[in-house]
Amino acid sequence: MKLNILNELREKNPVVLSAANFVTVQDVANSLNAIGASPIMSKEIAEAEEMVKMASSVTLNLGTLTQLQIAQMKKIGALATQDKKPIVFDPVAVGAVNYRLQTAQDLLHSFPVSIIRGNAGEIAALGGFEWNARGIDAGSGSGNLDQITQKTAQKLDCVVIASGATDTISNGKKIAHVYNGTPLFQAHVGSGDVLSSIVAAFAAVWADPFEAAQTATLVFAATGELLAKDQPKIGPGTFGMHLIDYLSKVQVADIEKIAKFD
Amino acid sequence: MKLNILNELREKNPVVLSAANFVTVQDVANSLNAIGASPIMSKEIAEAEEMVKMASSVTLNLGTLTQLQIAQMKKIGALATQDKKPIVFDPVAVGAVNYRLQTAQDLLHSFPVSIIRGNAGEIAALGGFEWNARGIDAGSGSGNLDQITQKTAQKLDCVVIASGATDTISNGKKIAHVYNGTPLFQAHVGSGDVLSSIVAAFAAVWADPFEAAQTATLVFAATGELLAKDQPKIGPGTFGMHLIDYLSKVQVADIEKIAKFD
Amino acid sequence: MKLNILNELREKNPVVLSAANFVTVQDVANSLNAIGASPIMSKEIAEAEEMVKMASSVTLNLGTLTQLQIAQMKKIGALATQDKKPIVFDPVAVGAVNYRLQTAQDLLHSFPVSIIRGNAGEIAALGGFEWNARGIDAGSGSGNLDQITQKTAQKLDCVVIASGATDTISNGKKIAHVYNGTPLFQAHVGSGDVLSSIVAAFAAVWADPFEAAQTATLVFAATGELLAKDQPKIGPGTFGMHLIDYLSKVQVADIEKIAKFD
Numbered sequence: 181m182k183l184n185i186l187n188e189l190r191e192k193n194p195v196v197l198s199a200a201n202f203v204t205v206q207d208v209a210n211s212l213n214a215i216g217a218s219p220i221m222s223k224e225i226a227e228a229e230e231m232v233k234m235a236s237s238v239t240l241n242l243g244t245l246t247q248l249q250i251a252q253m254k255k256i257g258a259l260a261t262q263d264k265k266p267i268v269f270d271p272v273a274v275g276a277v278n279y280r281l282q283t284a285q286d287l288l289h290s291f292p293v294s295i296i297r298g299n300a301g302e303i304a305a306l307g308g309f310e311w312n313a314r315g316i317d318a319g320s321g322s323g324n325l326d327q328i329t330q331k332t333a334q335k336l337d338c339v340v341i342a343s344g345a346t347d348t349i350s351n352g353k354k355i356a357h358v359y360n361g362t363p364l365f366q367a368h369v370g371s372g373d374v375l376s377s378i379v380a381a382f383a384a385v386w387a388d389p390f391e392a393a394q395t396a397t398l399v400f401a402a403t404g405e406l407l408a409k410d411q412p413k414i415g416p417g418t419f420g421m422h423l424i425d426y427l428s429k430v431q432v433a434d435i436e437k438i439a440k441f442d
Numbered sequence: 443m444k445l446n447i448l449n450e451l452r453e454k455n456p457v458v459l460s461a462a463n464f465v466t467v468q469d470v471a472n473s474l475n476a477i478g479a480s481p482i483m484s485k486e487i488a489e490a491e492e493m494v495k496m497a498s499s500v501t502l503n504l505g506t507l508t509q510l511q512i513a514q515m516k517k518i519g520a521l522a523t524q525d526k527k528p529i530v531f532d533p534v535a536v537g538a539v540n541y542r543l544q545t546a547q548d549l550l551h552s553f554p555v556s557i558i559r560g561n562a563g564e565i566a567a568l569g570g571f572e573w574n575a576r577g578i579d580a581g582s583g584s585g586n587l588d589q590i591t592q593k594t595a596q597k598l599d600c601v602v603i604a605s606g607a608t609d610t611i612s613n614g615k616k617i618a619h620v621y622n623g624t625p626l627f628q629a630h631v632g633s634g635d636v637l638s639s640i641v642a643a644f645a646a647v648w649a650d651p652f653e654a655a656q657t658a659t660l661v662f663a664a665t666g667e668l669l670a671k672d673q674p675k676i677g678p679g680t681f682g683m684h685l686i687d688y689l690s691k692v693q694v695a696d697i698e699k700i701a702k703f704d
Numbered sequence: 705m706k707l708n709i710l711n712e713l714r715e716k717n718p719v720v721l722s723a724a725n726f727v728t729v730q731d732v733a734n735s736l737n738a739i740g741a742s743p744i745m746s747k748e749i750a751e752a753e754e755m756v757k758m759a760s761s762v763t764l765n766l767g768t769l770t771q772l773q774i775a776q777m778k779k780i781g782a783l784a785t786q787d788k789k790p791i792v793f794d795p796v797a798v799g800a801v802n803y804r805l806q807t808a809q810d811l812l813h814s815f816p817v818s819i820i821r822g823n824a825g826e827i828a829a830l831g832g833f834e835w836n837a838r839g840i841d842a843g844s845g846s847g848n849l850d851q852i853t854q855k856t857a858q859k860l861d862c863v864v865i866a867s868g869a870t871d872t873i874s875n876g877k878k879i880a881h882v883y884n885g886t887p888l889f890q891a892h893v894g895s896g897d898v899l900s901s902i903v904a905a906f907a908a909v910w911a912d913p914f915e916a917a918q919t920a921t922l923v924f925a926a927t928g929e930l931l932a933k934d935q936p937k938i939g940p941g942t943f944g945m946h947l948i949d950y951l952s953k954v955q956v957a958d959i960e961k962i963a964k965f966d
Contacts, residue, residue, distance in 0.1 A: 202483075203468055206894070210893045210944070218841055224769055226771065226803055234839060243483070247488065277496070316481070415476075415687025415690050418686075425939025509750065630734065679949045680945045680946060682734070
């Protein structure tokens, strides 16, 4: 685990461009800022070229997609590919909404992505596995999540993070897990969106997307766990705000003390 | 008062679809999640059919309407009517902006709604009563709010909630009141939007819209009051976050202890 | 310094219309409400006329501009000019994105604005000065910020606020500074957007835009400083929420005690 990427990130303060969803965008911006990146959001295709040039990585989030936004994402995707900037893709609700699954597949055919971050239901849908997803929630399935994650990574030729109580990460060959976390992540809407953007911040400063994905996931999960341990009575509303505080102050040594992964 | 609807809601975890306004959407999503529902937001008309199919109820909020969103709401409204999913309508600022009043009337002619939730000025405007509304605020009027609520419910053939320091609820025949609450609801932008979505969550699991409206209003008002009593120095910013915490943990017994209604 | 404008504002509770960005809009709405104004947001050009008529001042924020929003801003700008309602302009990221700079210049040629509020990089870009801006951040430059602010104010014939650790305010003749504040403003995304909207609230109730700008900037900076002093361990996430609490309760006497300006 390359925990020093966190220090690298804070030193370089990379600009991370997000085509965001409007539900969680404020949390995403503040979390990126807190971890040490510089967030920028854009909705206008006419500024895509400059935005991608300025950014060190890109997040594309399907959470409240519109046809206009899909066109913008295609443009951003093409430009980021050309400029060799890592793209993190967040396929919100593709497990529950076929229109979104088709849109995601269309986007993934238009340009390669470095990393996909979704919940189990979203990753299973992208990989073509049976899963009973439900709205924005992971739902439940009987499949082997290691296999689903690995096969989806192979199929889409990228790193895949299936996040949840245990996070499963694969680049198609290797499989890694992060066991840290807290149920408050599921209770707070937008935890996945925030993780995707933080993964993009790590990918912005580290060439190996598997290591970036693994480390970002551990940092995020462990930071939430630290907060939940310090404030055992915290609820899902205040958790979101305090998590931003914790992201801004968490140190490699804090994470090393509690890190559980393989 | 059917307070057990709260337990029913938590057991069923219904998907509530929102055509939301972009000012308060994050609070709405987190509050829905906290009370025990599964929020999903959508801006794209092409996914309306799948979204309505997946949802158990729908909220349409005029807070930052666009012509595109109105077209989406018409589609969602027609589909929800067809599928017999309850629609909660939140006519933000129709008392102050004639364009919004006309839009609301146009929507209400296009499809029937189960429940309308607004402040006094908004409900008075929909009912055709004199009232001095002001922006997003209720403003002031000399009319009898019981009569305004009841007549508006009769006119629009649905349940109407006029929320405020006292909440007035009518299905055109019966009139109910909820006396719980705290002035912090008015101090925090979006309390009305959140209430509308919580009403939709209750309506998703309970067939009688009057009972669903009455119970949801009591649960919301009493939860805010509990928070204000526990933290008497809390301000309007932190109130919003802690209210989400309280919504996630409030129990029927807590509400029964302080419930004031008729 | 006309600190009594704060009391005037709270007495008059002016409606402030915002063409907002979707990243920080919830903070903006709650902060306006907390300081004593009545926020209203709009995205639809068809309601621009009524919205401007209802409002006492207007904020135009480029943070997540779209071509549709630019058309709306032109309409709002023309109507507000006609009705003599002060316009506050927030040129987010014009120092880093040429498309935004051109859009800002186009808007500023279409209608006069009362006050521009940006960070050093944004103000330098509008004034035509060299500056190394970076995304939404101010970046760094070697220019004299007093001169940049004053010349930009002369060039654009309005009041200019270059906000930062020290805030510099000029109407082209006079130059004022506010030395209060806390680094948490930079750590919390949207502090600038919130300040712009609060400036609009002050301009809504006070005829002299230089005095309104100066006082609003002091009130905002000092309120943040008071919070940071009371809670020295607060992080950037909880800071945003508590700042809303503090804006709702801060009194002229509290500010007078710590005010540092010239």
